[in-house]
Amino acid sequence: MLGFGDAGPAAAAMAGVTAALPPPPAVPGVPVLGNALRMMGDVQQFFVDAYRDVGPVFRVRALNQSFVIMAGAAANRLLLERGEALFTSEESFGGLDREFGMRVHVLRGRPHRELRRILGAGLSRDLLAARWEQVTAETERMLDGWAQRPAVAVVDGCQRLAAAQLSIAYTGASSAARFETLRSAFELVLDVTIAGKWPAATLRWPAYRRARAEIHRFARAALAERAAAGPGEGPPDLLDRALAAPYPPDVQAGMALQGYFAGVNTVAYLYSFMVDVLLRNPEVLARVTAEVDAAGPLTFDRLRALPALHGLVMETLRVYPPAPGSARTALEPFDFEGHRIEAGQRVLVATCVPHQLPEHFPDPQRFDIDRDFAAARRASLYAPFSVGGHTCLGAGMTQVLAVATVALLVRRLRLAPATPGRPLRITATPGPNPGRRFKVSAAPRAA
Known part of the structure; x- marks a missing residue:
């Protein structure tokens, strides 16, 4: 759910994939479990810590599952501007549709927008x-x-x-x-x-x-x-x-x-x-x-x-966002912050990592009910319910x-x-x- 200019516009995934770019670095974990123990607890804090230690894009593993995590202002901007073209939600949310007919979670394009309009x-x-x-x-x-x-x-x-x-x-x-x-x-x-x-x-x-x-x-x-x-x-x-x-x-x-x-x-x-x-x-x-x-x-x-x-x-x-990240699957290969994400890779855009960064929210550890959220909302840096077409x-x-x-x-x-x-x-x-x-x-x- 660093300003966007912290790495420049080229940091976000744009046209032109460079095959020679390396995959995202892996967050160190433990044998067999990988990062599962950390992710079973305060997953928002885990994303923030990994962002600070590893960078704005990294790989995590939880038992037999692996994900690429994208975090920071550029990631939010990418999901907002290019999420419809780059990602699908079918793998992550298809179960809700198969089990309970909740089709809005998996549709894309005009059908998705129309069903959202009716549901909204x-x-x-x-x-x-x-x-x-x-x-x-x-x-x-x-x-x-x-x-x-x-x-x-x-x-x-x-x-x-x-x-x-x-x-x-x-x-x-x-x-x-x-x-x-x-x-x-x-x-x-x-x-x-x-x-x-x-x-x-x-x-x-x-x-x-x-x-x-x-x-x-x-x-x-x-x-x-x-x-x-x-x-x-x-x-x-x-x-x-x-x-x-x-x-x-x-x-x-x-x-x-x-x-x-x-x-x-x-x-x-x-x-x-x-x-x-x-x-x-x-x-x-x-x-x-x-x-x-x-x-x-x-x-x-x-x-x-x-x-x-x-x-x-x-x-x-x-501080406690209900949706710390938006789970997607990459439809095509693309570049992000100097790393290559492959088609078919499960991706989680950790949209709420900016919530804990002092450059966006001064003294983020302080609970302040007088905080001004206007600028952060306009910049999609305050994103407790995600950003983009699947908000x-x-x-x-x-x-x-x-x-x-x-x-x-x-x-x-x-x-x-x-x-x-x-x-x-x-x-x-x-x-x-x-x-x-x-x-x-x-x-x-x-x-």
């Missing part, structure tokens, strides 16, 4: 505004449930919360009753097809096949129910857009599943990291709480007038919903770490998150 309209922030009272009521109900438990596993709690919020916003009904099935199946597909954590044969397990079939029935039933009932009040939602789209039923079902899929991972992990940030930074928590207390009734329109909360979301995305469609909704969720959380609960002093232990799969062992105690906040 169905994932609009306008839906959150239209269903604000339903979403906030469900959020408050679920947060109040945290206070009834001796300890809350934060990642699990945030996954359940985000999945319920997004399914209500995007489809008008909560997916909470099928949460376990949705999470287990989606995470397994990601671990097999993208992370390579498990062999492809894992997707033939009977338990997974049953879960997959249940998810398909769920999506088809939701579409059939909407088709029978017709569009409701407010803007057309994800189900309406899917039904009206000129695609076969399996792809329409995959479109309907996009809202549930996003909540189980990206949004939930952002919430989880924000909880950790607030517990480790009392001054940030105090400032955010004071801002929320002064806001009065929390309407959708008032979300815009919460600068500390917006700063918290933006800075958390900088996350739900990025806008994620940021608005994160502001709302933290506002409701600090207004209703007082959180404390269940294990004070426990260090943050990031795990990389199926997406960077604080791990299953991160727990908090929650108590109702006194009026």
Whole structure:
């Protein structure tokens, strides 16, 4: 997700491949495992360290898989300007299409842009505004449930919360009753097809096949129910857009599943990291709480007038990006920063490495909710949701919903770490998150 001129325009891959150029250097690893242990933890920090030690393009190996990592401003610019011509996503994301009909991840060119346009309209922030009272009521109900438990596993709690919020916003009904099935199946597909954590044969397990079939029935039933009932009040939602789209039923079902899929991972992990940030930074928590207390009734329109909360979301995305890299496969050989990348090579553009470079973000180790992101966003150096044609469609909704969720959380609960002093232990799969062992105690906040 060094300015672009740090190595000159010729540093980026342009026309004219020089066959004599060497392959990218390899990051030193250990026998058999290669770089797997480092990449299983804080993968963003691993990319930053390797960038500093080896340079802007390098090779890594994790067990039987190898990747070329491209990082820095020139890499982001390349993905933005030439990504469509140089790369395909089929090898990395084809599993989502094969298993759940999520075709948008693998299309290219005009078909990709058209499907993104339709999906983007169905994932609009306008839906959150239209269903604000339903979403906030469900959020408050679920947060109040945290206070009834001796300890809350934060990642699990945030996954359940985000999945319920997004399914209500995007489809008008909560997916909470099928949460376990949705999470287990989606995470397994990601671990097999993208992370390579498990062999492809894992997707033939009977338990997974049953879960997959249940998810398909769920999506088809939701579409059939909407088709029978017709569009409701407010803007057309994800189900309406899917039904009206000129695609076969399996792809329409995959479109309907996009809202549930996003909540189980990206949004939930952002919430989880924000909880950790607030517990480790009392001054940030105090400032955010004071801002929320002064806001009065929390309407959708008032979300815009919460600068500390917006700063918290933006800075958390900088430090803990939900998508530290964009996985692709090279369609043709090309040159980058004095090295040759071959056709067919799996490539990961580590778009968020600039987040940790002082030339772009002064004092990057300091968590600063007053940081100015405007210039970095314009230059595609702030890229928590990647850059280019495959930028996350739900990025806008994620940021608005994160502001709302933290506002409701600090207004209703007082959180404390269940294990004070426990260090943050990031795990990389199926997406960077604080791990299953991160727990908090929650108590109702006194009026």
